[in-house]
Amino acid sequence: MALIRRAGRSLSMLKRSSLFHGKQKKQRQQPIVSPSLPNLTPHLPSSLIRLQINTTYSAIPRGISSCSFRSSYIPNRLLTSEAQPKLPDEGIDDTQFLDFPGVKNTAFTCDLKFVSEKSEEVPCYRVLSELGEPVDGAKLPQMADALALRIYENMITLQVMDYLFYEAQRQGRFSFYMTCSGEEAAIVASAAALSNEDVIFAQYREQGALMWRGFDLQEFAHQCYSNSADYGKGRQMPIHYGSKKHNFVTISSPIATQLSHAVGAAYSLKMDRKDACAVTYFGDGATSEGDFHAAMNFAAVMEAPVLFICRNNGWAISTPITDQYRSDGVATKSRAYGMRSICVDGNDALAVYSAVKSARSMAISESRPILIEVLTYRVSHHSTSDDSTKYRSGEELSHWKVMRDPVVRFRRWLEGNGWWNRQKDTELQSHSRKKIIAAMMNAESMKKPPLSDLFTDVYDSIPTNLKEQESYVREAVAKNPNLYPSDVPL
Amino acid sequence: MWATSARRAIAGQSSVTSWLTQLRNSMIKSGEKVRSFSSGSNQLTVRDALNSALDEEMSADSRVFVIGEEVGEYQGAYKVTKGLLQKFGPDRVLDTPITEAGFTGLGVGAAFYGLKPVVEFMTFNFAMQAIDHIINSAAKTYYMSGGQISVPIVFRGPNGAAAGVAAQHSQCFAAWYGSCPGLKVISPYSSEDYRGLLKAAIRDPDPVVFLENELMYGETFPVSDEVLDSNFTLPIGKAKIEREGKDVTITAFSKMVGYALKAADELAKDGISAEVINLRSIRPLDRATINASVRKTYRLVTVEEGWPQHGVGAEISASVVEESFEYLDAPIDRITGADVPMPYAANLERLALPQVEDIVRAAKRACYRQVPQSAAA
Numbered sequence: 112m113a114l115i116r117r118a119g120r121s122l123s124m125l126k127r128s129s130l131f132h133g134k135q136k137k138q139r140q141q142p143i144v145s146p147s148l149p150n151l152t153p154h155l156p157s158s159l160i161r162l163q164i165n166t167t168y169s170a171i172p173r174g175i176s177s178c179s180f181r182s183s184y185i186p187n188r189l190l191t192s193e194a195q196p197k198l199p200d201e202g203i204d205d206t207q208f209l210d211f212p213g214v215k216n217t218a219f220t221c222d223l224k225f226v227s228e229k230s231e232e233v234p235c236y237r238v239l240s241e242l243g244e245p246v247d248g249a250k251l252p253q254m255a256d257a258l259a260l261r262i263y264e265n266m267i268t269l270q271v272m273d274y275l276f277y278e279a280q281r282q283g284r285f286s287f288y289m290t291c292s293g294e295e296a297a298i299v300a301s302a303a304a305l306s307n308e309d310v311i312f313a314q315y316r317e318q319g320a321l322m323w324r325g326f327d328l329q330e331f332a333h334q335c336y337s338n339s340a341d342y343g344k345g346r347q348m349p350i351h352y353g354s355k356k357h358n359f360v361t362i363s364s365p366i367a368t369q370l371s372h373a374v375g376a377a378y379s380l381k382m383d384r385k386d387a388c389a390v391t392y393f394g395d396g397a398t399s400e401g402d403f404h405a406a407m408n409f410a411a412v413m414e415a416p417v418l419f420i421c422r423n424n425g426w427a428i429s430t431p432i433t434d435q436y437r438s439d440g441v442a443t444k445s446r447a448y449g450m451r452s453i454c455v456d457g458n459d460a461l462a463v464y465s466a467v468k469s470a471r472s473m474a475i476s477e478s479r480p481i482l483i484e485v486l487t488y489r490v491s492h493h494s495t496s497d498d499s500t501k502y503r504s505g506e507e508l509s510h511w512k513v514m515r516d517p518v519v520r521f522r523r524w525l526e527g528n529g530w531w532n533r534q535k536d537t538e539l540q541s542h543s544r545k546k547i548i549a550a551m552m553n554a555e556s557m558k559k560p561p562l563s564d565l566f567t568d569v570y571d572s573i574p575t576n577l578k579e580q581e582s583y584v585r586e587a588v589a590k591n592p593n594l595y596p597s598d599v600p601l
Numbered sequence: 602m603w604a605t606s607a608r609r610a611i612a613g614q615s616s617v618t619s620w621l622t623q624l625r626n627s628m629i630k631s632g633e634k635v636r637s638f639s640s641g642s643n644q645l646t647v648r649d650a651l652n653s654a655l656d657e658e659m660s661a662d663s664r665v666f667v668i669g670e671e672v673g674e675y676q677g678a679y680k681v682t683k684g685l686l687q688k689f690g691p692d693r694v695l696d697t698p699i700t701e702a703g704f705t706g707l708g709v710g711a712a713f714y715g716l717k718p719v720v721e722f723m724t725f726n727f728a729m730q731a732i733d734h735i736i737n738s739a740a741k742t743y744y745m746s747g748g749q750i751s752v753p754i755v756f757r758g759p760n761g762a763a764a765g766v767a768a769q770h771s772q773c774f775a776a777w778y779g780s781c782p783g784l785k786v787i788s789p790y791s792s793e794d795y796r797g798l799l800k801a802a803i804r805d806p807d808p809v810v811f812l813e814n815e816l817m818y819g820e821t822f823p824v825s826d827e828v829l830d831s832n833f834t835l836p837i838g839k840a841k842i843e844r845e846g847k848d849v850t851i852t853a854f855s856k857m858v859g860y861a862l863k864a865a866d867e868l869a870k871d872g873i874s875a876e877v878i879n880l881r882s883i884r885p886l887d888r889a890t891i892n893a894s895v896r897k898t899y900r901l902v903t904v905e906e907g908w909p910q911h912g913v914g915a916e917i918s919a920s921v922v923e924e925s926f927e928y929l930d931a932p933i934d935r936i937t938g939a940d941v942p943m944p945y946a947a948n949l950e951r952l953a954l955p956q957v958e959d960i961v962r963a964a965k966r967a968c969y970r971q972v973p974q975s976a977a978a
Contacts, residue, residue, distance in 0.1 A: 310714065344747035353746050360713060361746040365737050371706025372738065376714040378707065382692060389710075405703030412698055413707075568748040569782050571806040574838070574885050 230443040235486060236466055237456035241515065243523025252465035256530045262303050262460060263525055264539060266295040266518045269319045271543040272328060273491075276335060279551060280349075280495045285335045287349045291316045293490030296517035297422055297457035298392070299323055301485065304467035308387035310376050311359045312369035315350055316422065317392045324357040328547050332554035339600070344568070345560035367393055367400035370419065374406050374480075377415035381478055388416040388474045396427025398441050407448045410480035418470055419445075419482045422457065424489035429502040442484035450480050457487030458517035461524070488515065561600040562588075638793045641825030648818040650796035651681045655719065657831045658803040659689055662717060665803055668695040668704050669721030669758075678723045679759065679818055705731035705756070709738045712754040712808075719803060722758035725774045725812065739808040740783030755802045760788070760812035761855060761906045762954055768942035773907030775854065778810045779883040779916070785837055786883040788812040790858040792822040794881055797835030805837060812883075814855045840887035842894070846876030849964045850894040852917055853904040854880040857955060861904055864960035873968055883913060891917060892925045899930040900967040904960055909937040934963040 209219055238249035245251055273290035280288040291298060298319035305311075311320055318331065333340040335349040342354060343361065353361025360376075363369055373391035380387050397403055398421065410417050421441045425432055438444055445452035451473070455466045463485060470481040488511040492499040499508070525531035562584065566577045588595045659665045671678045673686040673696040686694040697704040701722065708718035722728040728735065739752045761773040778786045785807050789795045795813070802809040827833055843858060844865050853861040858879045865875040876894050880887065895901050901921055903914035914935035921933060939953040965972045 312710070342747050342749065343745065346745050346747060351745070353749060355746075355749040361742065361750060363738060363742070363745075365733055368706060368733060368738050371703050371734070372710030372713060374703075375707035375710025375712070375716075375718075377710075379711050379714040379716050382716075401702050402706060405700040406706065408698055409700065409703040409707055413695075568744045570785070571743070571751065576885065576888075 228437070230439055230446075233440060233442045233452075233454045233484075235454045235456055237459040237462045238465065239459045239461050239520060239524055241520060243520045243527060245524075252461060252468065254461065254464065256528070258303065259521075259525060259528075260530060262299055262464075263518070263521055263531065265299045265303075265319065265323055266460075266521065267536075267539050268328070268543045268547075269295055269299065269322055270518060271540060272318075272322075272331065272547050275544065275547050275551065276331075277495065279335075284551070284555060285337070285349050287495055288335065289315055289350050289494045290491040291319060293511060293515075293517070294422055294424060294457065294487045295319055296460040296521060297463055297485040297487045300460035300463040301392075301420055301467045301483075304464045305390060305471060306387060307358060308385065309358065309471070310373070310380070310387070310389050312373040312376070312389065312391040313359065313362060314366070314369065314393045314397065314422075315362050315364075316394070318350065318352065320392070321352055321354065321357060321359050324354075324359060326352065326354055326357055326359070328550040329553060330354070332547075332550040333557070336551075336554040336557070337559070338554055338557040339560045339564075340554070340557055341560065344564040346564075367397040367402040367406075369393070370397070370402050370406035371409065373417050373419075374410045374413065374415050377410065377417035377480070378413055381414075381416055386475060388418060388471060390418045390420060390471075392420045392422060394427060395421065395423040395425065395432050395441060396430060396435055397421075398444065399435055407445065407450060407480070407482070411448045411450045414478045415480055416474040416478050417480045418467065418474055419480060420467070421482065421484045422487060423484050424457075424487045426489045426493070426499075426503070428493045428497060429499070440484060440486075442482060445482040450482055452482035452484065454484045454486065457485035458515060458520060460517065460521045487517070558600050559598050563601075638797075638825050638828050641823055641828065643824050643826065643829060644821050645792040645796070645824045645828070646819060646821050647792050647795050647813075648679070648681055650792040650824075651799055651813070651818075652683055652685075653829075654796045654799040654803075655682065655685060656688065658800055659685065659693060661831070662803075663693075664715065665717045665719065666693045666695065666711075667719045667721065668697060668708055670697055670699060670704075670723055672696060672721050677721070679815060681813075681818070682721065701727050701731035702734065705734040706738065708754055709734050709742075709752060712739070712752045713742070713750050717753045717755075717803065719755045719757060722756065724770055724815070725758050725760040726770050726772050728756065728758065728774070735778075735784075735808070735810070736781055740781050742783075743807070744783060751806050752808045753806045755799075755805075755809045755811055757799070757802075757811035757813060759815035759818075761814055762938070762943060762950070763815040765945060765947060765950065766943075767945040771943035773812075773905065773938070774810075775812055775883045775905065776907055776912045776916075778812075779886070779913060780911075781884075783808065784884060785809045786812065787837060787881065788854040788883055789881060790817075790843075790853075790855055790879050792820075793824050793828045794835065794841075794879070796824075796828055797833055798837065798881065801834040801837050804834065809837070812855065817856055820859075835881070838882045838885040838887060840881055840890040841879045842876060842890070843879045844875070844877040846874040846898065848874045848876075848898055849900040849902060849967050850876045850878060850891070850898045851902045851904060851960065851964060852878045852880055852891060852914075854883065854913070855906070857904045857906060860955065860957050861960055863957045864964065867957065867961045868964050871965070871970070873964060873970075875964055880913075886913075886916065886920070888920045888924065892921060895921050895925050896928045899928055900964075901929070901933045902936060902960065902963045902967055903933065904936045904955055906938050906954060909935060909940055912937055931967040931969070934967055936960055936963050 207219060209217060238246055238251055240246050269291070273292060276288045277290050279285060294316065298317050302320035302323035307324065313320060334343060334352050337345040343351065351362040353359060360372070370391050370393060373389040377389035380389060407419065423441050427435055440454060442452040442454040453466050453470065456462050466483055470483055473479065474481050490508065490512045522531060522536065566581045567573055569577060585601070588601065655667065667682055667685060672682045673691065673694045676683040682694065705720055708720040711718050735756060739754055743751050760775065762771040775786065775788055778784055785805065787798050787802060787809060789798045799811060802811050844862060846865065851861045851864065858877065861877045865877050868875045876898055878891060878894055903917045905913045907913065912935070914937060918933045918935060936955045936959050938955065941953060943953055944950055962972045
């Protein structure tokens, strides 16, 4: 009731007042204010002049006056320093419009109330039960048997490769490895929902995504053995894969740096109007890094088509999520940045596929970033340098390993559809094992990278100081060949 | 100078020496040509040199874009990017939220993908919040990816001391970035340097750290017509002999080149002919030019604003000792900023930075003249 009366009063004041001085009547300029703002100053003197805004890029100041840069600045400030006319009897009530620049949609309150630290519950999306059966009411994504079987075969090959490479590290064949046990569905099914044009910026546990793209077992072995066929020319630790032709950016060790790189690539894709997005994978621990917050905020501000896929597996080496963050999960964080998100059961391959596919098309068509929290469990140790039995219970580990295997869950769904059986499974396992061992033997027998690879690619063209250093080394080798390691070709 | 003729006799002629002599002679010849760039009738401020270089490179290559805080609407914190937003639009000139880590990482990611970002830091002191991206993401990626991913990015902004901005706005980062393989590090002095080297940096396929100086933005230098040509670039990694001399070599970069030139004028009154080398490039460091000059003058004074330990002067000193030890007639003197965080008070700030008198005294010491060791109060 009070509002209607107030509006009526403002309107009549406007009608009565002449807003423009005599000589400027010709330039009958309407006050330009943002459509969401009402007339803010019905109570100010009618001799106030409102001038049109000229520049297109400048921020439109809200409030009393907006000035044209060309016209002289009428002393509005003098006017505002006059005593205001007496305000209407109703006084200022709670529904008075809030016009601070920092916030868009909110209202005043006179209740001293704090916003709770507990966020609204974010439901976790899944479509298959633990037994691999469609959940009541679930709408399964369209997935032909060929695609489903390809996903499954990738997951099995990935498991076998992880197992054998882990053993190889234990035998001293290479120095380091990280498996992704327990997270196969999260990684492979999400990669399956992308197109080959989408650029992937991974953290370190996503070899499944690279395998999906077509990086073959031999290429994986070459990288881990750091031999002359390694695309990284022997410069990176094992598992730091990278392949330009597969649109998979070389793994970088510092955590979460890949997030802002992905936003940069997404920005380029957006400018090029490509039907592709950038995708970045990271763990729950990475959400503590400064780069996470910078990248999330930036992606939202720039409206960049990027998918932030967080593998929330509960552990960051030995740090459980209770010591990592206090929010309830990761998906809830996106709201603070003005970004859309979803929480998915990462051990349900179908749900992961469905969510990522949907997010991808939203990201590209609406040019927006999306955060996808994929809940899973890290069955593996953090890496070959870690023994997780030191910080978690055997029961917890064996529960997730045995009872909650995502690959088995998907296999049950395949078997339920009649697309798979035990015999095929045994054959696949044995076939993968043979291929991987052959790849490893081949990689082991290859020569190591040559000496020249020590000095190239520091810059686009090799600088004189490095040429000199290389020639010193070669001279020294020529003089003392017996001191030079035999497995390093020149 | 009885020592010099004896030393020449002892040193003899080695193939390296004769190569260096040839190099020196060709440097003198090219130095004459190079010096002509700075003797034209056009006057150009450093700010305009940068602005015109950015403008031309952005017009020539649509992959080049500028990103940083206040670069667009505000026309640049120091007005270096003035007019660029109006000319190229918000797609090419990006104003960012306050996150150095964010926009540097974003720039590096865009460079991975094929664009050519020019990332502006309000000062390189703030770039420390993004230094992981500069070193780990930009400098090392071409090498670590086996040559698959190149990073054609330029990081630019004011470096070193300004006036009355105290410790967190006054650090010189030349030595830190200069030690990192994979980066190219440039520190120009005159408008010709700024223009030619920024254009070269933007065209370079490697990541470049371009260290400017806030107090030089308003300085005017004469430039020739060639400098104003849109294809004018200077080679990265070559120093310039700003002033020929025969008694002592003074190396400097950025603002200190001006101080060294003034010191050379002072020294000339006392009959000491100083050769002033404008390094232009911290990495790669033009060791050949420096050594050739020392082999001519037998004395060296290095000048920098930054801290003494592990500084640029330390590297130059080591290089000269490694390559031209037998030519030295006096110990190498490093003139550097004081080993303290920069104070604010004007009198203390003056004491914490090299002044012309310090350079003059060091050069005289190198020439065996009697001088007081410490700074006058």
